[in-house]
Amino acid sequence: MGHRLRFTARKLARMVLLLLGVSLTAFLLMNASPLDPLQTNVGQAALGAMSPEQIARLEEYWGVNTPAAERYLRWLGDALRGDFGISLLYRQPVLEVIGQRLSNSLWLMASAWVLSGALGLALGVLAGTRRGRWPDRLVRGYCLVISSTPSFWLALLLLMVFSVWLGILPIGLAVPIGAEHAGVTLLQRLRHAILPALTLSVTGVANIALHTREKTADVMERDYILFARARGETAIVRRHVLRNVALPALTLQFASIGEIAGGSVLVEQVFSYPGLGQAAVSAGLGSDMPLLLGITVVTAAMVFGGNLAADLLYGVIDPRIRRGAAGT
Amino acid sequence: MEPILNVAHLSVTFSRYGRGFSRTKLSAIEDLSLTVDPGQVAAVVGSSGSGKSLLAHAIFHILPPNSRVEGTLLYDGAPLTAHRAAEPRGRELVLIPQGVTYLDPMMKVGPQVCRGRRDPAVRARCREVLKRYGLGPDVEDLYPFQLSGGMARRVLIACAVMERPRLIVADEPTPGLDARTAQRVVGHFRELADRGAGVLLITHDLPLALSVADKIVVMHAGQTVDEISADQLQSGYGPSHPYTRALWRAMPQNGFAPPSGDLEEWLT
Ligand SMILES: Nc1ncnc2c1ncn2[C@@H]1O[C@H](COP(=O)(O)OP(=O)(O)OP(=O)(O)O)[C@@H](O)[C@H]1O
Ligand SMILES: [Mg+2]
Numbered sequence: 001m002g003h004r005l006r007f008t009a010r011k012l013a014r015m016v017l018l019l020l021g022v023s024l025t026a027f028l029l030m031n032a033s034p035l036d037p038l039q040t041n042v043g044q045a046a047l048g049a050m051s052p053e054q055i056a057r058l059e060e061y062w063g064v065n066t067p068a069a070e071r072y073l074r075w076l077g078d079a080l081r082g083d084f085g086i087s088l089l090y091r092q093p094v095l096e097v098i099g100q101r102l103s104n105s106l107w108l109m110a111s112a113w114v115l116s117g118a119l120g121l122a123l124g125v126l127a128g129t130r131r132g133r134w135p136d137r138l139v140r141g142y143c144l145v146i147s148s149t150p151s152f153w154l155a156l157l158l159l160m161v162f163s164v165w166l167g168i169l170p171i172g173l174a175v176p177i178g179a180e181h182a183g184v185t186l187l188q189r190l191r192h193a194i195l196p197a198l199t200l201s202v203t204g205v206a207n208i209a210l211h212t213r214e215k216t217a218d219v220m221e222r223d224y225i226l227f228a229r230a231r232g233e234t235a236i237v238r239r240h241v242l243r244n245v246a247l248p249a250l251t252l253q254f255a256s257i258g259e260i261a262g263g264s265v266l267v268e269q270v271f272s273y274p275g276l277g278q279a280a281v282s283a284g285l286g287s288d289m290p291l292l293l294g295i296t297v298v299t300a301a302m303v304f305g306g307n308l309a310a311d312l313l314y315g316v317i318d319p320r321i322r323r324g325a326a327g328t
Numbered sequence: 329m330e331p332i333l334n335v336a337h338l339s340v341t342f343s344r345y346g347r348g349f350s351r352t353k354l355s356a357i358e359d360l361s362l363t364v365d366p367g368q369v370a371a372v373v374g375s376s377g378s379g380k381s382l383l384a385h386a387i388f389h390i391l392p393p394n395s396r397v398e399g400t401l402l403y404d405g406a407p408l409t410a411h412r413a414a415e416p417r418g419r420e421l422v423l424i425p426q427g428v429t430y431l432d433p434m435m436k437v438g439p440q441v442c443r444g445r446r447d448p449a450v451r452a453r454c455r456e457v458l459k460r461y462g463l464g465p466d467v468e469d470l471y472p473f474q475l476s477g478g479m480a481r482r483v484l485i486a487c488a489v490m491e492r493p494r495l496i497v498a499d500e501p502t503p504g505l506d507a508r509t510a511q512r513v514v515g516h517f518r519e520l521a522d523r524g525a526g527v528l529l530i531t532h533d534l535p536l537a538l539s540v541a542d543k544i545v546v547m548h549a550g551q552t553v554d555e556i557s558a559d560q561l562q563s564g565y566g567p568s569h570p571y572t573r574a575l576w577r578a579m580p581q582n583g584f585a586p587p588s589g590d591l592e593e594w595l596t
Contacts, residue, residue: 221392227430230388231443231487232418239444243434319434319471 004315011311015304019297023079026296027072030289037062037088037287062088062287075293084297085290089282094294097279102298105268105275107189109260111197116204116260117253123205124212125245129237131217139209146206151263155199155270162195169195172272196271200263204256211252212245219244247318254310258303330405331363332495332526333387338399340382340391340550356382357550359399364495364526369517371529371537371558373575374547380530381426383547384499387528388423389413403495418443422488424498428480431472438468441487450490457486460516462509477504485513489520496520497528502536514540535579538562546572 038047038058047055063071078085084094127139146154162169170192219225219241228236265277272278276295283292315321340357357379364370372380385391387401389410401408403421413421432440441454455465461482472480481504488496496517502510510533517527518540531537537544538558546554546569554572561576 223425223427223429224432226385226390227423227425228432230385230390230417230423230425232414232416233443235444240432240435243432246434320473323471323474 004312007315008308008312011308015301015308018304019300020076022300023076023293023297024072026293027068027075027289030284030287030292031068033284033287035285035287037064040286063289071289075290079293079297084294087283087288087291087294089286089288089291094290097291098276098294098298101274101276101279104273105264105277107193108197108200108268108273108275109257109264111193112200112204112264113253113257113260115197115201116208116256119201120205120208121212121245121249121253123209124249125216125237125241127209127213128216128245129220129241131213131220136213139213143206143210146203147210149203151199151203152266152270154202155196155267158195158199159270172270173274192273196264196267196273199267199270200260203263204260207259208249208252208256212249215245215248216241247314250313250317251310254306254313257306261299261303329365331365331402332404333362333364333528334400334402334405335363335383335387336361336400336402338383338386338397338401340379340386341396341398342392343394343396355550356395357386360547360550360552362545362552362555364528366494366524366526367521368543369514369521369527369529369541370543370545371531371541372545372547373531373534373537376532378547379550380547381499384423384425384497384528384530387413387497388417388421416494419491420494422491422493422496424484424488424496424501426499428472428475428477428484430484431480433472435471436468437470437472437475437483441468441483441490443487443490453490454486457489458483460489461486461513478506478509481505482509482513489516493520493525495526495528497530499530500532501529502531502533510536511539534575546575 038055050058059065075085084098086092087094087097090097123139123142127136130136159171163171173192222244225236225240228240233239261277264275265280267273268275268277269281276299279291280295280299282288283295338357338360339355342354342356344352344354360379360383362370362372372383374380382391382395386397387408391397403412403416406412431437437458438451438454441458442450454468458465458467463479463482463486467475467479467483472483475483481501485498485501488498498517501513505513514529514536517529521527521542529537529541534544538561541558543555543557544561545552546556548571554569556572561572
C-alpha cells in the first residue's frame, strides 16, 4: 500500500510541475498574440470615439501596460491561493464561468468518452480477431476514413443531415432558443447534446478501435491462444482475448480524455454549444487571460487526472503489478 | 490393431513474402510418416528445428495461417480434418505444449487447468492432478508469472491429464524438471499407455525416452530418418541411420562418444 501511496505522491508532484509549465506556456503564447485586446473587444469605431482617459482605464482593465513577468507572477500567486481571478469577458469569477461551462461540457465529453470507448473496444476486438476478413476491412476502412476527416467537417455534415434535412435534432446551443433557464427539461438538454456528442464519439472511436485492433491481433498470435484452441475451448475471445486486451484498452481509454477535450473545442464551436471548449476559444480570441489560464489549468488537470487514474487502475487490475507489489 | 494416430507423408511448408511480390516457400516437414498404437509410447527425438513441434501442432490444427499441410492424418482410422478435430480436441486428444508461454498470463492456474468449468467434480479433479505432480491447492490461486519454470511445466501437464485422454502429444514436457520428477512424469505417461492410451512423446532426452518408450522415431530436418523399437536401440545393434547411431553413442552409458564430422551440428 505504501508503495502505491508513494507512487501517487510522485505523480502528483509531477502534475504540479506540469500545470506550472502548461500555464506558463499558455501565458507566453497569449502574450505573443498579435491581437490587441482593446481593438478586438471594444472595436475600432468605439475606441475612436473615446477620450484618452477612458482608453487608459480600458488599457488598465485589459492589463496592456503591465510587464508580462509581473502579470504572470501576480496570476500565479493568486492562483496558488485558489483565486483564479475575474474573467474579463464574462465579468464573473473565472471558476464560476468554468463551473457553468464544465457542467455543460461534462455531459458531452462523458457520453462521448463512454460511447467511443465501448464502441472502439468492440470494433477493435471484432476486427482484430478476424484479421484480414471482411469485418476487419470494414472497421479499418471506417477508421481510416474517419481519421482523415476533420471533425468540424463531420460536425457540419451531421448538422446538415439531422438538423437541416431531417429536422429531427436542434441546430445548436445547449437549450432551446429563448427558453427560460428554469423551464428547460432534461430531455431538451439531452437532445441538444446528441449531435455534438455523436461527432466527438464518431471521431474518438476510430483511434480506439485501431489501437485495440492492433493489440487484439497481437494477442491472437500468442501461444496461449493456440493452446486454448488445442484444448477445444470455445469462448476464447471472452476468456483470453478480452482479458489480455483489457489493460492496454484501459490505458487507451483514459488517455483519450485529452483527445476528447481537444476535440470538444472544435465541435462546440460548430454547434455553438456553450461548453468549456467554446469558452476557451472566446477567451483566446478575446485576450481574456485569466479565463484562458484557468481553462488551460483545469483541462490539463483533467487529462493528467485521467492518466493517473489509468496508472492506478492498472496496478489494481494487472496481477503482475498487484501481486508483485504485495510481495515487496 | 488400428493405430490411434497415423501420420502418412505429412509435409508442412511455409510461404513467406519476400521482396516485392515474390513468395518464397520454406519446407519445414517433408514426407513424414509415423504411427502410434493404443497402449504405445512413441518417442520422437531429433535436433532442434527438426520440425517436432510443427508435427504436434499439425495434429491439433494450430499451425500458423501462412503454413500449408499436405499428407494424411488419421485419428482412430478416420481423417483428422480441422472439422473433425474440433470434437476430440482437449478431451480425447490432448496436447502438452512446449513452453510456459502457452499459459495465459492473466489467468490463475486453477481456472486454466479447469478450462473455466466450475462444477465441484472438475475442481476436485483439478486438485487431484495438481497434487499428483506435487503442486498444492495454493498453486491454483497463482498466476503463471508466479510459477517457477518447473512448476509451470507441471501445470501444463496437469492440464492434459485432467481429462481421460486417448492420445497424448507431449512436446518436450520434461526440461526444467529434476530427474526424479521427469521420471515420474514419463512414468505417468507409461501408466496411461498401459491403460490403453497412445502417447507421442517429443523429447531431446534419449535416455529418458528409452526408459518408457516402446519405439523411437528419429527426426532430422523435417523427415523421419529412423523408426526402431526401444529394445533394438538399447542394445546398440538396431540403429541403421548414422544420425541415430550418433545419438546412441552420445548417451552417457555408451561413453559420450562425440560424433564425428558433420554429425556434430545434428546434436544439440
Ligand atoms: N511460423 C513459422 N514460419 C516459418 N518457419 C517456421 C515457423 N515455425 C517454425 N518454423 C521452422 O520450422 C522448423 C521446425 O520448427 P519446430 O518448432 O517444429 O522445431 P522443433 O523440432 O520443435 O525444435 P525444438 O527442439 O527447438 O523445439 C524450424 O526450422 C523453424 O524455423
Ligand atoms: Mg519444439
